[in-house]
Amino acid sequence: MHNQNKISLMAHLVAGYPTQNLALKVADALIEGGASYLEIQLPFSDPSADGPVIQTACAKRLELGYSTQEGVDFIKKIHEKHPETPIFLMSYASLVYTPGIENFVTMFKEVGVKGFIIPDLPFDNDEGMRAACEKEGLTFVPVAAPSMSVDRIEKLLSYDFEFIYAALRAGITGSKTTIEKETLQFLNYFSKSPSKILGGFGIQNAEQAFQLKDFVHSIVAGSVFVKKIIQEYEKNPQDAEDKIVNATREKAKELSHTH
C-alpha cells in the first residue's frame, strides 16, 4: 500500500451517523482507505457553518437522540482500535461552552482526541479554549477563510498555532470547490508560517486533492463521504453497510492517492 505520492488526508465523519456501529465501520474504512487523520463532528442542532449534506446527517442523527457522552464513547472505540490515527473533534461553541470548556476538553482528552475545531469560537476570543487545550497537551485548531483581511491573517499567524484549518472557499462546507488562483494565493499566506495547514471544504476528487497537496500539510474532505453515506443509508438502511464501507474506503483511497 505504501506510495510515494500519497497525500495526507484528514477524513471527516459525523459521530454516530447513521448509527453508532455503522459509523465505526466508516471510520475503519476511511483509515483503511488511507486517511492520516480523522475529523469527527459531534452533531449540533444548529450547524450554521455546514452545508445541507452535513446538516442533514447531523439532524438525522439528533432525531434519534445523540448525547455528548455517546460522542465520547464513539471516539473511545475508534481510538482504541486505531491509536496511531490522530483524531480531531469538530463541533460548535454551544456544545463546548455549555458543559464548561475545561470539562469538555477533559472528557474528550481521556478518550484520545488530539485537537478541537470549533468554527464559531474565534481564535482571538476563544473563551479560554486554547488555554484549556494546551493545559491538557492538546491543540486548538482555528479556522481561516479566504475572505479574511490581510490584517486578520497576520494576527492569526502571530498566534503561532500548531495547526490552521483553511476553509478554501467563501462559504459553507459541501459546495463544489474549484481550486482557483485566489485559493492558492490565500494558502500562500500560510506557506511561510510554521503552522501545519489543513485545507478543506468541498474537496470531491483526486484532481483537486492533487492540486492542493503541495500547499497543505493535509487535505480535508468531509461532505463527499457524508453524501455517499446518506445516499446509501436513506435509500435502504438494511443493506447499506457494505455499500457505505466500500464507497467511503474507495473515496478515501482516491483522495489520498493510496493505490
Place this chain on the structure above:
Amino acid sequence: MSDDGFFGRFGGKYVAEILRRPVDELEKAFNEATQNTKFLTELKLLQKNFIGRPTPLYFAENASRENGGAPIYIKMEGLAHTGAHKINNAVGQALLAKKMGKTRIIAETGAGQHGLATAAACAKLNLKCEIYMGEVDIRRQQPNVFAMEMYGAKVIAVKSGSKTLKDAINEAMRDWASNFADTHYLIGSALGPAPFPDIVRFFQSVIGQELEEQIQEQNLKVEALCACVGGGSNAIGFFSSFIEQKEIRLIGAEAGGLGPEPNHNAVRMSGTAAKDGIVHGYKSRFLLTEDGQIAQTRSISAGLDYPGIGPQLAALGSEARIEFTAITDKEALEALAFFAKYEGILFALESAHAGAIALKIAKETPKDKVVIINMSGRGDKDIFISSPVFRPNEWSVFLQSELDRLKEGLDIHDAKSLSSSPSKMES
C-alpha cells in the same frame, strides 16, 4: 452602545471566520452612517413618509376604566407601515445596505412581520429580496407570505431543524457566508453577532425617542413601560431612552406558552431553565439541553417562539434593570380580546403579551402614574391563529366552504352560502 460588541458578559462576535469580513465591514459602514447627516436626513424622511412616524401614544381610556388602577397608554407601533415595529429596522438597514453598494437583501422571519417589512423596504429602495422562513411559520403566518410575495420578495421555505425562526437564521447565515459580496443580511431582531444588536437598537430607538417627547407633551408620570420580548428589538427600542431613568420600571413579557414545563414556552429570563450559551454568533441566555443543543420552544406567537434573547436585554435583565415575566398563551389571548372589545384595537399576539402584563401592573398601581404598553404590532396577520381560538366553528365552516368554492372554480357570487352549511353559528 456596546463595549466592543459586549454588554456586560453578553454579546460578542462568535462567528466562523468566513463571516468575519462582512460583519467587520458592516460595523465600519454603520459607524460611518450614524455620523453622516445625509444618511440620517434620508432616514428621517423615510420614517416620516414611508413608515408613517411618529406613531401615536394613545390613552386607552375604556380599558383603563374597566381594568381599574393606573391609566394605561399604548404606543401604537402597529400603525407603522406593514403593521409592526419591524419596519423601523428594515428601512434603516436596507438604506445602510444600499449605501454600502449591496444589491441583494436576505432576511429571516418568524412571524413574517420582519420579512414583510424587509420586503416592503426593498421594494421601496429597489433591492432584490429573499426571505428565509421556517416551514411551520409559513403555515401559521400565511397572510404575510402572500404580502411578501406581492412586494416582489422570494420566500424560501426552511425545512431543517424545528422549521421555525432559529432555523431560518441558520439558513440566512449560510447564504450570507457565500454571497456577502453583493448581499446584506438584514437581521430582524436585536441579536446575532456584533454589530447587529447595536444596529437594530439604533434603528428601533426611534420608538423610545418619540415616546419620551410624547410623555412630556402629555405630561405623564410613568410607573412602568411594558414590551414583549422575542429577540428583543421592539423592547430595546422602546426602552432605549429610559434605561438611565431608574424611577421608571421596565417590564419585559416573555412567551409563557402552555406553561412552565420544559419545551412548553420560550422563557429565557424569568424562569430557571435558560443558561448562558453561545448560539447564532452571540453569547446570551438560551434554552439549551444539558449538552448545549438548542431546546424546543413553544408559543402561540411565532415572533416570541425563539430560544435566545438579544444580549443587551440579557445584560439589563441580569442587572435587574429590566424585570422579566412570563405570560402564557391563555393570558395573551385574554388581553387580546380585552383591548379589542374595549378599545377597538387588535393587538398582534406578540404584543398581547405586553398588554397582559400591563393590565396586571396597572391594577396594582395608583391612578396618578401611568403604565405604557408597546403595541409592537397589530393583529391582522394572526387571524388564522386567533380566529380558530375565538370562533372555531365559524372559522372551520368558512375555510371548508372557501376550499370547496376554489375546487369548483366558482366565483363568490355563485358559491353556496355559508349558512347552508351544517355547523351552527352563535347568536
